[in-house]
Amino acid sequence: MILYGRQDISPQDIAAVVEVLNSDYLTQGPCVPAFEKAICELTHADHAVAVNSATSALHIACLALGVGAGDLVWTSPITFVASANCALYCGAEVDFVDVESSTGNMSPAALKAKLETAKARGRLPKVIIPVHLAGHSCDMKTIGALARQYGVSLVEDASHCVGGSHDGDKIGACRYSDITVFSFHPVKIITTAEGGVATTQDARLAEKMALFRSHGITKAVEKLQRPDEGPWYYEQQELGFNYRMTELQAALGLSQLERLQTFVEIRNRLAEQYRRALADSVVTTVDPLAGSLSAYHLQIVRLPDPAKRRAVFEKMQADGIQVHVHYFPVHLQPYYQGLGFAKGDFPIAEQFYSEIMTLPLHPGVSQEQVEFIVQRLLVHVSA
Structure with a gap:
């Protein structure tokens, strides 16, 4: 995995x-x-x-x-x-x-x-x-x-x-x-x-x-x-x-x-590889603001069809790729709904959540693995 x-x-x-x-x-x-x-x-x-x-x-x-x-x-x-x-x-x-x-x-x-x-x-x-x-x-x-x-x-x-x-x-x-x-x-x-x-x-x-x-x-x-x-x-x-x-x-x-700078450089390099590989596709990357050096804790992408996300998620997992979603909106958590929050309170956050998926990104990920991840993602998104 x-x-x-x-x-x-x-x-x-x-x-x-x-x-x-x-x-x-x-x-x-x-x-x-x-x-x-x-x-x-x-x-x-x-x-x-x-x-x-x-x-x-x-x-x-x-x-x-x-x-x-x-x-x-x-x-x-x-x-x-x-x-x-x-x-x-x-x-x-x-x-x-x-x-x-x-x-x-x-x-x-x-x-x-x-x-x-x-x-x-x-x-x-x-x-x-x-x-x-x-x-x-x-x-x-x-x-x-x-x-x-x-x-x-x-x-x-x-x-x-x-x-x-x-x-x-x-x-x-x-x-x-x-x-x-x-x-x-x-x-x-x-x-x-x-x-x-x-x-x-x-x-x-x-x-x-x-x-x-x-x-x-x-x-x-x-x-x-x-x-x-x-x-x-x-x-x-x-x-x-x-x-x-x-x-x-x-x-x-x-x-x-002592290795923080190296870690950040690797993460940015892998993020750039993701960005270029997905540039002409229907999947878009969530990128930092101009003038930023992101630490790139996560590589978040947006899928074109929220209705297909679960199917794409499960197929990626079956391919041995641990994808994730960051995050389910806090105001929709049952505890916070008990405090009075409801669906529709923060519509942009809810729409953002519905479209996103997190791809593997850490110093242990290789460039070849990024190529494999992108290839499988685009296959499943277009299916």
Whole structure:
């Protein structure tokens, strides 16, 4: 089976993890701070807070921005459910902004219209979470300008996007946002097995996220609220969580970061092969915005006939090609329908979902396999 995504683990990666296993620290040692420093150097962010998953990073990002009961958070309906669930974890309400038909990313035009309506009704969101689908950056310059105009905080869900850039800025630099979140799940660009990180330029937000990731506990003498009782003393100052990244994960991440540029180059090369092979066909690729270097977590294509997608999907699987669909719209999930969302609420997202399919794309895919995948796809689409 040609998998749609998978990790690429080298002997150096294994050696890095074994070294930690033979060390004094399996958790809360030197590797996590080193990994955070490396992420800062990569993204040009001043601060990075590493955690056990991108979901955890989204949660503590919302908490750090003060999201709570009575607040409203907007995100994209074309994403994994965590982009929305993180707000519910804080006791807030969730709504969605429809997407661009060309990219599947949050539509600046739809966002502008929704903000105008929300202001008139006196119910603006506290936080907006645009999602960089497939590793392709949203139009953050426009989205950022709208957020500033209406006094709304921004969290970039860049789970797909480590190693990418847009308009000359590294994704994660937070030029237009308060916080950016990355994922290091095994199918992502680099992996820490499970894991995530939040970057920010704001020291205050970084401090809050670091507190929330570790039970709300601090040992820093200068931050204690009671008299210091000795070297053993610590204080719980917030209701935090055990969201810490382990030393094993951080060691793997540090090793993987050494090959990040190579991974991104391979993914872009394979994506270009897909694009050229499908250029004169009825199947179209979902491409990044101009001025972007996409991390190309996913190769998404659009099929000409949504009614035939399931048949094409099943035939591709039978050919030994693991295709996928990213994503079923969050607002149509049964849980969210229970919150009042319904079919037709975000029609462009629903149409986009009905047409898309994800093809295999990762460093383990060969050029010959891309040729085979495209050949089988076009046969099944035309059948």
